[in-house]
Amino acid sequence: MEGRVPADLAVVPDDLAVVVDADGAVLVWSAGARRLLGYEPAEIVGRPARTLLATELPASARRHIADAYRWSTEVALRHRNGDRIVVRLQGIPLADAGIRPLWLVTAAARTAVSGHDQPGAAALWDLTLAQLPMPVAIYDREARLVAANEVMTRIMGLPVAEMRGLTLPEIESAPPFDEYDRLQRQVLRTGRTIFHEQHGQAPGETREHAWSMYFSPLKDETGTVQGLSAVVFDTTEQYWARRHLAVLNDASLRVGSTLDVTRTAEELAEVAVGGFADYVTVDLLESVALGDEPAPLRPGEPITVRRTAQRSVLAGCPEKVADPGDPVDYPVDTPPMWTLLSGHGTRHRPGDPGMPEWIGASQARADSVARHMIHSVLMVPLRARGVTLGLVHFLRHRTPESFTEDDQRLAEEIVARAAVCVDNARRYTGERRTALALQRSLLPGRPPPGLEATEVAYRYLPTGSGADVGGDWFDVIPLSGARVALVVGDVVGHGIRASATMGRLRTAVRTLADVDLAPDELLTQLDDLVIRLAREEDPETTSGEVGATCLYAVYDPVSRRCTLARAGHPPPVLVTPGGEPRLLDLPAGPPLGLGGLPFESTETELAEGSLLALYTDGLVETADHDIEVGLGLLQRALDAPAAPLEETCDRVLHTVLTDRPADDIVLLLARTHALDTGKVHTWQLPQRPAAVAGARKVAGQQLEAWGLTDAAFATELIVSELVTNAVRYGEGPIALRLIRDTSLICEVSDCSSTAPHLRRARVYDEGGRGLLLVAQLSERWGSRQTSTGKTIWAEQPLPSSALA
Incomplete structure (x- = not known):
């Protein structure tokens, strides 16, 4: 084969010189060694010298090396193409200079000796020194x-x-x-x-x-x-090889420190500037910059990229023709398009084919090239997993040397590593955006309007770009009788699955709240749901592998009583008017998903104007401090004169959060109000048919007193039907209550736990139309269980005159 060294050819090179350290690693590789064995310095420097041997060194040579004595031996070396080359090597130990011993290995016809015991030895030694291919000089004791x-x-x-x-x-x-x-x-x-x-x-x-x-x-x-x-x-050559390796190592350490597309592009530009390029730009396809799948490139069609990052050795990037975030057009049949379509790096000078057209396509670019005398351009496409993500421009104007083939290989290696990081960040951005969109769509956009029971404010903070979104949620649910339910929960885990589970639990809580379950009963039902969800995801799972925590509170503005229960969730903080913040003493309850363990409710009376703070553990538990410290900070933030709830939310976050949160955070503040006694009236009714007419009468009189005569007809019909049902099918005593809140509420209570059912009456049926009539006349209606029986209620919108 032409150009190959014949196998087993014995040669004596006159310019082979290698420096080896005490560990056997090659430090210096001469041009003669490259010619002899075919290896470039970058392939050998730093590698063990023994990998070049085709056979073991003789035992005598190994003993001399161990004793740091000069040695000489004939040995077979391995050429880069696999052939064996036999040479006679000579090893000379370099004296210790405070560092580990070094060896100078050269090729020699025979062992050089300093004495004259062999004929011609001194002459050969002099010739060796005189003809060594590296510079050698000798100085006397005065350094002359x-x-x-x-x-x-x-x-x-x-x-x-x-x-x-x-x-x-x-x-x-x-x-x-x-x-x-x-x-x-x-x-x-x-x-x-x-x-x-x-x-x-x-x-x-x-x-x-x-x-x-x-x-x-x-x-x-x-x-x-x-x-x-x-x-x-x-x-x-070794120096530049080390420089290139240092740049690659720097890129490995610095590029991809975050899962943010823009920051990753900026890190790539920072690594490449200084010692390699004078100005760097990173342009990403618009879809990639947004975190979407990159669209395929079509030959013959121009594309628009997004300038994502740029860096210069000059302050302020004076070479720039676009700012980060600006669109940049790549016309058809220009070097950037050629590079993107080819998938390989290209080197250009301003006068090369296609470059004048590319430069002249933008007056700002033409001015920059002329002003800064840009003389060398290297374009490398960002590609990962076979998909093109963008293009990186490397430019030189202060560095006098143009980009070389070695520079191009280095740039392609740096960009290839960065492209994987950019693609990971892009995919993470897309998944995170999807999870956030799902999570926000499942959370309430704003507190329900017209709540008389409470004034509500909240803060929801998803985690930063270093982690997935979590499953924290909250809700404010209007209940019958002007009551309101406050809910805060946290699903174990992060990502889309946690967000989806959170949405299912929030929907379940709303459904269970509509049937007016007590807080402890609601958590029991929710516990069963979490277990079923876990088994749906993995039939082999056991209780507790997928779980959540939850706090559920119901506040009644008529009685000013609040009933609360929690499932493994941090306790709420209560601040009464003029009092100090304190944690409400609630039974902790097991987290949702364990199954088989009871939940307990606690009822407390709240003074009007009390502040109730509900939150998730991400607010009070961080890597810097445990939950006890966080709870102390929360109480200190709430221990201040009464202020608007929005200001209080900001004060709490500023006080409690000492660093970037590592978990999602929910903070829900509710200031309680009491319903004016003049807006609530209750009547006790006997369980006999004559009570119906009396109920209609007192209801009409009360509506007249409230100035709601326009609603009298419908209200009297509703009262008549509800009281009639209670007399016929319920158990005494019977109570009628009218509440004027943001709507007109009619409630009839009795001591029977039998729930009413809406049905369609047949033509000749004498009854069965009462609840259908109530449903038609009211905006919404329902029933709820009480400690003594049940309450049937119906709500009507207030007339516009009453709202004015």
């Missing part, structure tokens, strides 16, 4: 040049005869040479080798170079330092 090989004289630009006897500052007064002189004198003084790296530009070149220098003492048989040697290796 004694000898230098041909490569060193070329670098210094002077013949040996002119430099002999001079120190480095006397040869060249440039800044680096006085530092070299200082290092040389340190070697002569301490007798220890010094390794030094120098970076800079060679004369007439734009690319930065790197040199590795070893200053080693020369000692006689007694160990006395008689001079020193200086060996210089051109490690530019």
Whole structure:
């Protein structure tokens, strides 16, 4: 095969030189080594040298290495293409310079010796030093040049005869040479080798170079330092390889620290600027920037991208032609479109085909290229999982060197890693937006209008971009008899599943509240529902694997009594007028989903103007402090003069939240009111038919007193039907109550627990039409169980004259 090295070919290269550290890792890889074995420095530097061996080193060589003695042996090496190459290697230990020992490995025809016990050995040794492909110089005890090989004289630009006897500052007064002189004198003084790296530009070149220098003492048989040697290796390729690896490592550490598309794009731009590009822009497809699935690219159609991030070595990004968030058009048949459609990076100069048209498509872009003298452009598409997400532009104007093929490979590697992070952030953004939309659609938009029982304010805070949305929820439910139910709950877990479960539980609570279950009975029914939901998701699940907490309270503005029950939820805080905030002592109850355990209700009378605070654990329990500290902060925030509830909500959040919340937060504040006694009237009725006429009469009189004569006819019919049902089918005593709230409420109570049912009467039936008539005349009606029986109620809207 043409270009292959014949197998088992014995060669003796005259310029193989490798530096190996004490752990066996290659530090320096010379051009001769590259020519001999075919490996580039970036492929070898940092790797174990033993991977280059086709056979083991002889035992004698291994013993000399262990004892730090010079060694020489014939060994077979492995070429990059797999062939074996036999050479004779020589290992020279470099004296300890305060760091771990290093080895200089070169190729030699025979072991070099310092004595003259073999014919011609000294001459061969002199030839080796003179013809080494790296610069070598020898200095005496006063750091004056004694000898230098041909490569060193070329670098210094002077013949040996002119430099002999001079120190480095006397040869060249440039800044680096006085530092070299200082290092040389340190070697002569301490007798220890010094390794030094120098970076800079060679004369007439734009690319930065790197040199590795070893200053080693020369000692006689007694160990006395008689001079020193200086060996210089051109490690530019290794230097740039390390630079590229550092950029890649930096990108791995910094890009993708959050699940935010914009921030991820900004991190990519920040990593690429400085040492690689002078100006970077990240343009994402509009669908990607919004968190949606990217639309396929169509050849022959222009596209519009969204400038998501940009970064410059100059303050303020003066090169920009668009601000972050602005749309940018990519016309058909321009380099950006070519790059996007090809899926591979491309390098351009302003005068290359297609570039003048692309630059001239925007006057701002043309002005920027001319003003900043942008001379090299590298475009790399953002692609992940086979889908194109956007395009990254790398530009150079301060860096004199144009982008190279190695630069393009580096840029493609950085962008490939960043593209996965951008795609993850995009998918997370879409899922989070879906979960938030679902969650918000299942939460009340605003408190129900016209609540006389309570004044309500709330705050709902979903977690930040570092976590999924949770299943916290709350609700304010108007009940019959001017009462109101307050609910706060928290579903275990996060994400769309938790939000969906939250929605089902909220709907169930509303349904159970409509049948006026007591708080403890409602939680029992809700507990059964959570268990069923868990089994629907996984038939093998056991109780408690999917759960929730809940607090349910019912406040009656007529009696000013509040009945509460909780299922594993934090207790509410009560602030009475003129009193201090205190936690209501409620039975904790088990979390929902355990099953088989009872819930208990507690009833308390609230003074008018009392403040009740309901919340989820995300408000009071954080990584910085436990729940006891959070409850103390909450009570301190509520211990202030009465203020509008909106201001109180803000004060609570400002006081309690010391850091960004790690969980969803719900805060529900309710200030209780008492219904004016003049708006409520109750009459006790005997259980006999004559009570119906009396009930109609007192109802009509009360409506006249309230100025609601327009509602008298309908109300008297409703009262007549409800009282008639109570007399016929109920048990005494019977009570009639009229409530003038935001609506006109009629209630009839008796001691029977039998619930009425609406049915359609047949033509010849004498009864069965009463509740149908009530349903037609009222806005809504229903029944609820009481401790002594039941109450049937009906609500009518107030006439417009009464609302004015």
